[in-house]
Amino acid sequence: MAAWARRVAAGSAGSPAASAAWSRRQALATDLRTIVGRAYPRVRAMMRERSWMFFEILLPFLATSTFVFVYRAVHAPPEYVGFVVLGGAMTAFWLNVIWMMAGQLWWEKSQGNLELYFAAPMDVMAVLIGMAIGGLILSSSRAAVVLVVATVVYGVSFQVDQWLLLALVFGLTLAALYGLGMVLASLFLMWGREAFHLTQLLQEPVYFISGLNFPIGRLGFIGALAISLLPLAVGLDAMRQLAFARSDYPKGTPSPAIEALILVIMTVVSLALARWMLRTLERLARREGRLSVRWQ
């Protein structure tokens, strides 16, 4: 230990003041490394615990299958099978956002991680972004498997005319969705032990008003409201319009280009709001003692 301690010290700055004087570049590099570091456990978990294959591929696939059989039974247009398969794939992201983003900071607090994050020199926003990126990688693999398996099993044929816009809308949907997850993370932390109840409360209603299993345009005013509020609703609607371009898509929702713009606004607003909330939360926590109170 002593030899190690001397060796490390020999390579570091010579005084506390010098050690504390970081350049902007150093601070930025630390934030970027934090993003990678925090994403790391999620990626490792995906590779190490394979039980997700059952719970997060087979079960969503079965839920999607139910709607497929219902649509077929009522002789709905064939693209409805494609709508529900796309919705089934996006379910993975929504579940990840509410269970592994929204409730995460609360869990980190109960584990004692949160105070270590706040006591470290990086921007805690980098921790949230790392969580989001780790969750994205984790969920993308699940979503991709559900999409491929369901497409093959139910013979879905996509009609894409604007691949670039589709990719952009997909990326923006995830950015806005995880931005919302970051906002919820701070909100849930403030609400403390109600986090799990809130998560459960949000899960099913959002399935419904996001139109995961049917085109949101069918909901009329509620659908329009959902599109103005929920990234999942607007993103999924735009992706369906783009992925089944030649289908008879229900009218009443904005065009994909406008929905892409809505997603950009949602992303910017949610990231800014998440950052503001995190700072407010830290300030409140330091003032009121919430950060240091593990079970509150």
Added chain:
Amino acid sequence: MSAATPANPLAIDVRGVRRVYKSRPHPVVALDGIDLQVEPGELFGLLGPNGAGKTTLIKILTTLLLPSEGTARVFGFDVATQTRQLRRIMNMVAGGEQSGYGILTVREQLWMFSQFYGLGTREGWRRVDELIDAIGLDDQRHQRVSTLSTGERQKMNFARGLLNDPWIFFLDEPTLGLDVSAARSVRELVVEWKAAVPGRTILLTTHYMAEADELCERIAIVDHGRILAIGTPAELRRRVQRESIFRLELDRLEGGSRALARLPGVVSASTAADESNDRERQAVVVNLVLENDAALGGVVSALGGVGATIRALRKSEPTLEDVFVELVGRGFDDAEPPGDGDQRPNADQGLRTDHRPGTDARSVTGNRPGAGNRPGGDRTDGSDRLRADPASPDRRRPDPSSERVEEELV
């Protein structure tokens, strides 16, 4: 203590810090006007019972809490406004810490934390491997965190705390819950790490008196959010040692210990009951309380005069627990008096009963005031001792770190 300058600030400079938690029905005063200065390079201990305010002070110094009043600086950085700078040069480890992710291995977990301190990817892995070797976790390197024993886990936490090679290391009850061997191991690591480079500073909180005594260069005894005394362990012990206490083992003692008690400078002399009849060794053990060390000469001469041979002589030192009892009026493990309505006697009078066990010594001088620091001094009759409690019921506060209070925090 050397004078601090802007170029050479104190490691810790706390002035008038008060911390009040909002709580129902009354606010909880966790720190009540703390002043504390710690020099760079010191291993400083905060010693106090649960709820004394130690952890609250550490939380303030590690930027996790704001003081309600007063200022606190660490190496010149204000804990309220210069958090970024301060967080770059400090780290902390708490006892019983369960941080991190059980699915990762020890090596992976430490690497993850290294990224939070800005270590490059390769540098992070290298430092993690070096630390694992240095700290003695080589066999657990690729073991999942969730499968570690408590001691192994605490070693890993300790490694985490050293990843950024901090200038100041906050240790909050670092050996809590560890077995003797693991606790010793952690203590050795603390000492080795600090000794390797001048200027490294450690603030340690503990309620293990022996640990504080062994590790700390200076100690502050804390209770009810106030610092009651600061000094080196020896200085603190001297505060309560008003007499010199010796334990003599003699081959025989004609006339018993009464003869010794009459000698000049001897406060009391008693024969230890458990060893006075040691027929096998034919020894007589006498506990002597002298006004000062100089009086021992007279005792030795007197014993020589009656033909007694001294087989062993040991000077007894008061412990930090004696210091604490002297300052606070109760031991660490003694419960505080209950609040209003409690049925225990004396509860409504601010009085308390100290149940420290008496000894088997047969004192020849009986009970005397001011001898509470010595083994069995004023408790020879085995009776309970009543003492006015400095912490009267209206000053008593619940432990701010306890779940009950936490539930009430805003």
